[in-house]
Amino acid sequence: MSKELTEEIIEQIENCLAGRITGQETAAWAVDVLTRRTFSAGETLVEDALTALAGLHDGDERFDTAKEDLIYFKNCLLARVPYTASLEFPARATAEEQRTYEVEPRATDE
Numbered sequence: 683m684s685k686e687l688t689e690e691i692i693e694q695i696e697n698c699l700a701g702r703i704t705g706q707e708t709a710a711w712a713v714d715v716l717t718r719r720t721f722s723a724g725e726t727l728v729e730d731a732l733t734a735l736a737g738l739h740d741g742d743e744r745f746d747t748a749k750e751d752l753i754y755f756k757n758c759l760l761a762r763v764p765y766t767a768s769l770e771f772p773a774r775a776t777a778e779e780q781r782t783y784e785v786e787p788r789a790t791d792e
Contacts (some may be wrong), residue, residue, distance in 0.1 A: 684728070688759050689729050695756045698738065699749060705738030712736040726764045731755040736780070 712735035
């Protein structure tokens, strides 16, 4: 996980929560980072935090990422609390995908 990017995300969260920058400015910054960078499997927290910040794009607070979520991401990035991410797959799509697999015949000892 990039320490520099992690620090930038924390700074953006703090500035947004303190009202020093708007949610829309924060979202624009996050979207810019998300479009310029590819994240590795070990950077799930960073990518999820940026995605949450990108959710601040709307001027209507009802559709914004909750402040509690921003605080949670900040605390996870600071390693104060563990980050737990869940991966969800639609059951039907997973079942349909399973049908497309072809099984190689097993070699037998003769």
